[in-house]
Amino acid sequence: MLSRRAFALGLMTHAAGLLPSEVQAQEGVFLTEAAAPAAVFPRATDFERTIVPSTPELRAQIQTRLGALRPSLWEEEYVIFTAKHRAMLLGYGVIVEEIGKHQPITFIVGVRPDGKVAEVAIMAYREPYGGEVRYPRFLAQYTGKTLRDPLLPYRDIHNITGATLSCQSIGQGVRKALALVHVLFLKEGGS
Numbered sequence: 339m340l341s342r343r344a345f346a347l348g349l350m351t352h353a354a355g356l357l358p359s360e361v362q363a364q365e366g367v368f369l370t371e372a373a374a375p376a377a378v379f380p381r382a383t384d385f386e387r388t389i390v391p392s393t394p395e396l397r398a399q400i401q402t403r404l405g406a407l408r409p410s411l412w413e414e415e416y417v418i419f420t421a422k423h424r425a426m427l428l429g430y431g432v433i434v435e436e437i438g439k440h441q442p443i444t445f446i447v448g449v450r451p452d453g454k455v456a457e458v459a460i461m462a463y464r465e466p467y468g469g470e471v472r473y474p475r476f477l478a479q480y481t482g483k484t485l486r487d488p489l490l491p492y493r494d495i496h497n498i499t500g501a502t503l504s505c506q507s508i509g510q511g512v513r514k515a516l517a518l519v520h521v522l523f524l525k526e527g528g529s
C-alpha cells in the first residue's frame with residue numbers, strides 16, 4: 339500500500355513530467371571549499387585560509403561559550419577564511435559539520451567582526467530528506483543572529499516540516515562557529 343506522501347509525490351512528478359529521482363534528490367555537494375567563502379562574503383576581494391587544530395583546550399573554550407548545548411561532532415580541525423574587501427575586514431568564514439538525522443551536514447558560517455552571522459551556506463547535504471535547509475529562504479533566518487540567540491526551531495528559527503533534526507543541526511553548527519570566532523578573534527565576550 340502506498341503512503342499518502344508517495345502517492346502525492348507520484349501525482350506531482352507525473353503532472354510535472356519529472357522522474358522521481360529528480361524530485362527526491364536532496365543530498366549532494368553544493369559548494370566546494372574554494373567557492374564556499376564567497377557564498378557567505380560575496381563582497382570580499384581577498385580570502386586568507388587558515389587551519390586551526392581542534393585541541394581539547396579549544397573545544398573546552400568553545401563549550402564554555404555554548405553553555406548546555408553539545409555539538410554532535412567535534413571537527414579535528416577548523417578551516418577558517420578571513421574575508422577582506424581590499425584592506426577592510428569583512429569577517430570570518432568557518433566550515434563546520436553537524437549530524438542531521440544520520441549523516442553530517444557540512445556548511446560554512448560567515449561571522450562579521452561584530453560577532454553577528456553574515457550568512458550561512460550549505461556545502462554538502464547527505465540525507466535523503468530535509469534538504470530544504472539549503473534554500474536561501476531558510477538560511478536567511480540566521481543573518482544577524484548572535485551567540486546569545488538560541489537558534490532553535492519553534493523559538494527563533496522557523497522549522498521545516500520533515501527536517502526538524504536538520505534545522506536543529508544547522509542551529510547547533512552556527513552557534514559552534516560563532517563560539518569559535520569569539521574564542522579565536524573577538525575575545526572580549528561580545529554578543
